[in-house]
Amino acid sequence: MSSYLFAPADIRGVSFRNRVAMSPMCMYSCFAKDGKATPWHVAHYASRAVGGVGLVLTEATAVAPEGRISDEDLGIWSDEHIDGLRDVAAACRDAGAKVGIQLAHAGRKSQAVGRALAPSAVPFADGYRTPVAMSEADVAAAVAAFREGAARAKRAGFDVVEIHAAHGYLLNEFLSPLANRRDDRYGGGREGRFRMLGETIQSVREAWDGPLFLRLSLDEYAEGGNAMEDFVWYARRAKALGVDLIDCSTGGVVPARVDAYPGYQVPYAERIRREADIAVGAVGLIAEPEFAEHLVRAGRADFVFLGRELLRNPYWPLHAAKALRAEAPVPRQYARGWA
Numbered sequence: 001m002s003s004y005l006f007a008p009a010d011i012r013g014v015s016f017r018n019r020v021a022m023s024p025m026c027m028y029s030c031f032a033k034d035g036k037a038t039p040w041h042v043a044h045y046a047s048r049a050v051g052g053v054g055l056v057l058t059e060a061t062a063v064a065p066e067g068r069i070s071d072e073d074l075g076i077w078s079d080e081h082i083d084g085l086r087d088v089a090a091a092c093r094d095a096g097a098k099v100g101i102q103l104a105h106a107g108r109k110s111q112a113v114g115r116a117l118a119p120s121a122v123p124f125a126d127g128y129r130t131p132v133a134m135s136e137a138d139v140a141a142a143v144a145a146f147r148e149g150a151a152r153a154k155r156a157g158f159d160v161v162e163i164h165a166a167h168g169y170l171l172n173e174f175l176s177p178l179a180n181r182r183d184d185r186y187g188g189g190r191e192g193r194f195r196m197l198g199e200t201i202q203s204v205r206e207a208w209d210g211p212l213f214l215r216l217s218l219d220e221y222a223e224g225g226n227a228m229e230d231f232v233w234y235a236r237r238a239k240a241l242g243v244d245l246i247d248c249s250t251g252g253v254v255p256a257r258v259d260a261y262p263g264y265q266v267p268y269a270e271r272i273r274r275e276a277d278i279a280v281g282a283v284g285l286i287a288e289p290e291f292a293e294h295l296v297r298a299g300r301a302d303f304v305f306l307g308r309e310l311l312r313n314p315y316w317p318l319h320a321a322k323a324l325r326a327e328a329p330v331p332r333q334y335a336r337g338w339a
């Protein structure tokens with residue numbers, strides 16, 4: 001029987017050779033602290049493209065300097081970032097993968113220079129700064145920064161944009177009652193808490209007509225956080241505003257212990273797919289080819305995102321395709337190694 005994992009996919013006219021995606025992972029490797037991509041980034045991402053993934057999704061890339069998690073994050077807040085990112089995108093595409101960029105703002109979890117911004121002046125945890133509660137002008141500036149980031153991503157040659165609204169960073173902070181204590185139109189009930197993310201999606205869509213992914217944390221692992229029915233509601237709204245796929249992660253809004261095991265986040269993806277009627281990515285300790293195949297075949301996910309497994313084994317897709325008796329996306333130059 002032919003593989004579902006290694007079957008091509010199409011989103012908004014962009015064709016992916018298979019449904020294996022490299023999950024975004026910060027490399028903290030802009031040692032000049034200027035947000036510019038380096039030879040490390042090109043080699044690192046191109047290696048996974050050579051290894052056969054359908055989509056390389058680059059790490060959280062800050063739309064504003066104060067939106068970096070650390071000073072060594074990638075950035076896209078200036079035109080000066082475009083050339084380095086273009087090298088990353090070109091190297092991945094040359095190796096047959098599609099390439100996406102994760103646009104991010106770290107909010108109150110930023111430990112970079114500058115002020116930490118958040119919906120409310122509530123720190124994430126001990127050891128973190130008390131953030132500045134954003135004014136409406138600050139919100140408008142951040143929303144515009146996401147649009148400008150998307151416009152630069154287009155100029156750099158990316159195929160996919162993902163908005164990072166997970167893991168307790170800025171957009172997640174606005175969504176969550178655990179971090180958003182505002183009483184203006186950006187807070188309160190879920191309509192208000194969704195407002196900034198909704199405006200961000202619309203703003204990105206003004207500059208970006210390609211596939212648009214959205215990463216959400218679908219469990220806050222704490223009393224008083226969003227419930228699954230809230231996330232289904234957010235996902236439906238996001239779809240109506242032009243999001244094509246929800247990348248289904250969990251956690252990070254408040255410190256919490258998580259009992260993680262292979263596929264632990266799959267039930268969230270499944271539910272969003274079913275109830276919001278939108279494509280989803282499943283992620284979290286997925287490493288077995290048969291399990292990844294099952295997720296797509298059983299209709300539990302449309303894409304399978306791999307993080308740490310691809311740090312260990314950039315050639316995972318080639319080995320997985322062999323194990324599943326699918327046609328492996330072997331680079332022509334390496335054919336003799338896989339004959």
Ligand SMILES: Cc1cc2nc3c(=O)[nH]c(=O)nc-3n(C[C@H](O)[C@H](O)[C@H](O)COP(=O)(O)O)c2cc1C
Pocket residue numbers: 023024025026027059060102164166167215249283284285286305306307308309
């Ligand atoms: C080193 C490292 C950096 C990460 N950086 C990001 C990031 O920039 N953006 C993001 O959304 N998730 C980030 N994550 C989370 C991964 O994308 C992924 O969701 C998580 O590691 C679970 O998948 P895995 O078990 O396959 O690694 C990071 C994870 C690791 C290990």
